[in-house]
Amino acid sequence: MTADNALELIREDLDKVEKALLENIGSGVPLINEVVSYLLSSGGKRLRPAFMILSSRMCGYSGEKAVMLSVVIEYIHTATLLHDDIIDGAKYRRGMPSANGVYGNDIAVLCGDFLYSRGYITLTEWGDKAIQRLLSSTAMIMSEGEVVQLLKTADINITMEDYLRIIESKTAVLFSSACEIGARLAGLSEDKCASMASFGRDLGLAFQMSDDILDYLGQREKTGKAPGTDLKEGKLTLPVILLVKEAAEEEKKSISRIFTNDARDEADLKYIVGLMEKYSVREKSEDIMLDYISGALSRLDDFPRSEYRDAMAALAKAMIHRQK
Amino acid sequence: MTADNALELIREDLDKVEKALLENIGSGVPLINEVVSYLLSSGGKRLRPAFMILSSRMCGYSGEKAVMLSVVIEYIHTATLLHDDIIDGAKYRRGMPSANGVYGNDIAVLCGDFLYSRGYITLTEWGDKAIQRLLSSTAMIMSEGEVVQLLKTADINITMEDYLRIIESKTAVLFSSACEIGARLAGLSEDKCASMASFGRDLGLAFQMSDDILDYLGQREKTGKAPGTDLKEGKLTLPVILLVKEAAEEEKKSISRIFTNDARDEADLKYIVGLMEKYSVREKSEDIMLDYISGALSRLDDFPRSEYRDAMAALAKAMIHRQK
Numbered sequence: 001m002t003a004d005n006a007l008e009l010i011r012e013d014l015d016k017v018e019k020a021l022l023e024n025i026g027s028g029v030p031l032i033n034e035v036v037s038y039l040l041s042s043g044g045k046r047l048r049p050a051f052m053i054l055s056s057r058m059c060g061y062s063g064e065k066a067v068m069l070s071v072v073i074e075y076i077h078t079a080t081l082l083h084d085d086i087i088d089g090a091k092y093r094r095g096m097p098s099a100n101g102v103y104g105n106d107i108a109v110l111c112g113d114f115l116y117s118r119g120y121i122t123l124t125e126w127g128d129k130a131i132q133r134l135l136s137s138t139a140m141i142m143s144e145g146e147v148v149q150l151l152k153t154a155d156i157n158i159t160m161e162d163y164l165r166i167i168e169s170k171t172a173v174l175f176s177s178a179c180e181i182g183a184r185l186a187g188l189s190e191d192k193c194a195s196m197a198s199f200g201r202d203l204g205l206a207f208q209m210s211d212d213i214l215d216y217l218g219q220r221e222k223t224g225k226a227p228g229t230d231l232k233e234g235k236l237t238l239p240v241i242l243l244v245k246e247a248a249e250e251e252k253k254s255i256s257r258i259f260t261n262d263a264r265d266e267a268d269l270k271y272i273v274g275l276m277e278k279y280s281v282r283e284k285s286e287d288i289m290l291d292y293i294s295g296a297l298s299r300l301d302d303f304p305r306s307e308y309r310d311a312m313a314a315l316a317k318a319m320i321h322r323q324k
Numbered sequence: 325m326t327a328d329n330a331l332e333l334i335r336e337d338l339d340k341v342e343k344a345l346l347e348n349i350g351s352g353v354p355l356i357n358e359v360v361s362y363l364l365s366s367g368g369k370r371l372r373p374a375f376m377i378l379s380s381r382m383c384g385y386s387g388e389k390a391v392m393l394s395v396v397i398e399y400i401h402t403a404t405l406l407h408d409d410i411i412d413g414a415k416y417r418r419g420m421p422s423a424n425g426v427y428g429n430d431i432a433v434l435c436g437d438f439l440y441s442r443g444y445i446t447l448t449e450w451g452d453k454a455i456q457r458l459l460s461s462t463a464m465i466m467s468e469g470e471v472v473q474l475l476k477t478a479d480i481n482i483t484m485e486d487y488l489r490i491i492e493s494k495t496a497v498l499f500s501s502a503c504e505i506g507a508r509l510a511g512l513s514e515d516k517c518a519s520m521a522s523f524g525r526d527l528g529l530a531f532q533m534s535d536d537i538l539d540y541l542g543q544r545e546k547t548g549k550a551p552g553t554d555l556k557e558g559k560l561t562l563p564v565i566l567l568v569k570e571a572a573e574e575e576k577k578s579i580s581r582i583f584t585n586d587a588r589d590e591a592d593l594k595y596i597v598g599l600m601e602k603y604s605v606r607e608k609s610e611d612i613m614l615d616y617i618s619g620a621l622s623r624l625d626d627f628p629r630s631e632y633r634d635a636m637a638a639l640a641k642a643m644i645h646r647q648k
Contacts, residue, residue, distance in 0.1 A: 029468045031475060083437060087430040106411040109433060110471045113407060116440050117464035124456045132448040132456075140441035144353045147434050151355065 003318030006311035010053045016067045017049045017074070024071055024122060027114065035103055035111045039078050042096050048073045048178040050315060051203070055182025055196055058308035065185050068126040069135075073178050075119035076139050080170075082112035084146065088233055131181055138177045145169020154234035154259045156244065156252075163241055164205070167212075172204030179203075195302040202296035203316050209289040210320040212237035216273060217282050218321070228269040234259060238288065239281045243272070246279040289320060327642030330635035334377045340391045341373045341398070348395055348446060351438065359427055359435045363402050367418050372397045372502045374639060375527070379506025379520055382632035389509050392450040393459075397502050399443035400463050404494075406436035408470065412557055455505055462501045469493020478558035478583045480568065480576075487565055488529070491536075496528030503527075519626040526620035527640050533613040534644040536561035540597060541606050542645070552593040558583060562612065563605045567596070570603040613644060 007014065025036045049070030056066040084090070085098045086105050092098055100108040116139065123132055149166045152158045179200030183193040215230040216239045230237055236244075236259065244252060255275070258268045276282065296316055300309055331338065349360045373394030380390040408414070409422045410429050416422055424432040440463065447456055473490045476482045503524030507517040539554040540563045554561055560568075560583065568576060579599070582592045600606065620640055624633055 027464075027468055029471050029475075032468060032471055079437075083433050086433060106474055107471065109407050109410060110467045110474070112437075113403075113440070113467040114464060114471075116437070117460050117467060120444050120460040121457065121464060124453060124460055129448060133445065136441050136444040136448055140351075140438060140445060143434050143437040143441060144351055144356060147353050147356055147431065147438075150430055150434070151353075 001307070001310045001314040003315050006054070006315045006318075007050060009307060009311050010050065010057065013053045013067055014046060014050065016064075017046060017053075017070045020067060020071045021074055025118065027118075031103075031107070032111055032114055035099055035107060036078070036115060038102070039082065039093075039099055040074075043094050044074070044078075046070075046074065047207075047315075047319065048077060048174060051175060051200060051312065052178040052182050054308050054312045054315070055179045055200075056185045057182075058303055058306055058312060059183045059186035059188050059192070059196070061182070061186035063185070065126050066182065068122060069131065069181055069185075070178075072119045072123045072127070072135060073174065073181075075115045075122070076135070076142075077174060079112040079115035079119070080142055080146075082108050082115070087146070087150070128184075131184055134177050134180065134184075138173045141169045141173050145171075145173075149235070152236065155236065156256045156259050158236045158241060160241055163236075163238060167205055167208040168201065171208040172201045175204030175207065176200035192302065195299050199296050199299040199312075202292045202299070203319070206289045206292035206296065206316075207319050209238050209285065209292065213239055213282065213285045213289065214321055216240070216269075217276060217285075227273075228266070231264050231269050231272065234264070239276055239285045240272070242284050242288075243276050243279060243281050246281070247275060251275055293317065293320060325631070325634045325638040327639050330378070330639045330642075331374060333631060333635050334374065334381065337377045337391055338370060338374065340388075341370060341377075341394045344391060344395045345398055349442065351442075355427075355431070356435055356438050359423055359431060360402070360439060362426070363406065363417075363423055364398075366420050368398070368402075370394075370398065371531075371639075371643065372401060372498060375499060375524060375636065376502040376506050378632050378636045378639070379503045379524075380509045381506075382627055382630055382636060383507045383510035383512050383516070383520070385506070385510035387509070389450050390506065392446060393455065393505055393509075394502075396443045396447045396450070396459060397498065397505075399439045399446070400459070400466075401498060403436040403439035403443070404466055404470075406432050406439070411470070411474070451505075452508075455508055458501050458504065458508075462497050465493045465497050469495075469497075473559070476560065479560065480580045480583050482560045482565060484565055487560075487562060491529055491532040492525065495532040496525045499528030499531065500524035516626065519623050523620045523623040523636075526616045526623070527643070530613045530616035530620065530640075531643050533562050533609065533616065537563055537606065537609045537613065538645055540564070540593075541600060541609075551597075552590070555588050555593050555596065558588070563600055563609050564596070566608050566612075567600050567603060567605050570605070571599060575599055617641065617644060 021040050022037060025033050027033050052070050052073060053066045081093065082099055085093055086100045086108050090098045091101050123135055127135065145166050149170060152162055152166065176197045180193050180197035183196040212230065215227055218227050244255060247255060255272065258264055258272065293316060297313055300313055303309055345364050346361060349357050351357050376394050376397060377390045405417065406423055409417055410424045410432050414422045415425050447459055451459065469490055473494060476486055476490065500521045504517050504521035507520040536554065539551055542551050568579060571579060579596065582588055582596065617640060621637055624637055627633055
């Protein structure tokens with residue numbers, strides 16, 4: 001099964017999510033509707049809704065809650081994007097000018113706050129206590145992850161554990177919650193809910209690693225993104241951590257100097273990418289990422305075979321980019 | 325009864341709130357605990373908790389929920405302060421350097437997000453569906469109010485209706501919810517809940533008006549605040565709206581010019597305050613504010629006399645500053 005087939009399988013539900021996402025904004029302030037619609041219409045892939053819906057269908061739930069809780073997840077996700085772009089001073093998001101770029105930081109802060117609350121209102125209506133608890137904790141962990149990431153900016157001593165903690169908080173918990181909620185909606189046992197949570201977590205970790213590898217080592221022609229954003233922002237991610245592990249003493253000093261400088265430029269990126277090639281960092285990074293994808297896929301064995309299960313596997317594999 | 329007596333009456337509960345506020349932060353990221361504690365310890369008056377507790381006691385509820393939901397309200401309130409200070413570029417809050425000043429805007433954005441989520445986690449544990457709905461809607465309305473305020477910045481054509489809408493959203497709804505929750509906890513009828521909500525709303529409106537009057541017409545010796553912050557930020561509040569109504573055509577043009585300029589200085593403040601004195605704007609503003617306080621107090625007649633009711637009235641009257 002291809003990823004496209006997987007999405008086709010739940011097309012009707014995804015269309016409902018798309019409609020509900022826009023219909024539920026409903027602010028009395030036109031500008032808020034405009035900003036939020038702008039963001040929601042800028043080509044998000046709705047991966048979290050897709051996994052929540054697939055997980056719920058695989059687990060045997062077929063009701064509307066998966067659609068409405070997908071809206072909650074996507075609102076929370078969009079709120080974090082709004083606030084992250086302010087923090088990163090991002091000028092673009094998915095190839096379009098970022099909301100903070102178009103409307104200013106002030107409006108972007110407030111529209112993020114609006115979306116969190118809008119999400120909780122929908123959550124109150126559609127989620128039971130366990131799901132409410134899960135999603136509000138998730139949002140909290142995400143903000144914590146972003147703080148840790150800020151604290152570790154340009155810190156050459158960042159460890160693999162630090163890195164995993166950051167990407168687990170900022171990315172993996174939301175995928176984890178999306179998948180877990182699918183199982184909860186179906187009323188499965190705590191064990192099965194935990195399996196789905198682990199699937200989502202490992203998937204989210206691999207997804208973020210894929211993104212992080214591309215940011216240093218991707219090709220603009222293939223990804224549509226200019227590489228080097230993380231370097232500019234001083235973000236030390238998987239490939240840099242692996243590089244620092246391998247590099248010779250002198251090279252380590254140069255890397256450290258680059259991250260200590262206030263500004264990093266094209267020449268710095270070239271130098272670092274050169275070292276990454278020298279030490280086969282891409283391959284090593286992708287091996288780690290693939291381990292997490294395998295870990296995720298193995299969790300699916302806890303569930304009976306079905307086209308939904310195949311779809312989850314297909315979508316998971318398609319989410320990561322790799323060379324080999 | 326004095327305001328101090330009123331607070332003394334619920335001292336034990338307020339102490340519990342104080343303790344729970346700090347104990348419930350509990351982030352795994354030490355910096356978040358530091359920032360939030362910094363803010364919570366900077367001398368907030370806990371007016372919203374006081375009114376929620378007094379309202380619940382007056383309505384006949386004596387349990388712990390009033391304490392824990394006060395924590396939720398105070399977290400939401402603190403989150404909005406964090407984000408508002410970023411938007412206003414505020415350097416001080418309650419006489420201390422603002423959190424964004426000390427820790428930077430990025431950390432302040434994220435700690436605000438943390439507090440919203442932390443609040444919702446506590447809300448999920450302690451609030452029933454009606455209270456959850458009320459507080460998440462309240463947070464949403466507050467963000468909307470802030471957006472409208474931004475849109476009306478330096479807009480000399482702002483109407484009294486615009487102004488009331490802004491201060492209702494940004495200030496009054498949270499007081500309204502605090503008071504309404506007191507009645508809900510006691511299981512009173514929808515009518516009584518609505519009475520308490522109206523009490524809180526009118527009180528909140530008067531409270532914000534008092535603040536807005538002081539910002540143009542207060543004396544630093546009495547208030548401890550430097551007047552003119554709203555003018556600098558281009559905020560047209562009650563006294564300016566009343567002034568524009570009264571001013572002669574030429575004066576109106578000057579006021580308009582002042583607000584159209586990018587920067588406003590001491591001379592501008594002096595000119596505007598001079599005009600406000602000429603047209604007795606303080607008296608006119610205070611009359612409107614006092615109408616709202618009277619409106620609030622009259623709602624208390626829907627409830628049987630008790631020391632809690634007296635305390636609510638005493639605290640309400642003490643919350644507004646006036647000359648006469």
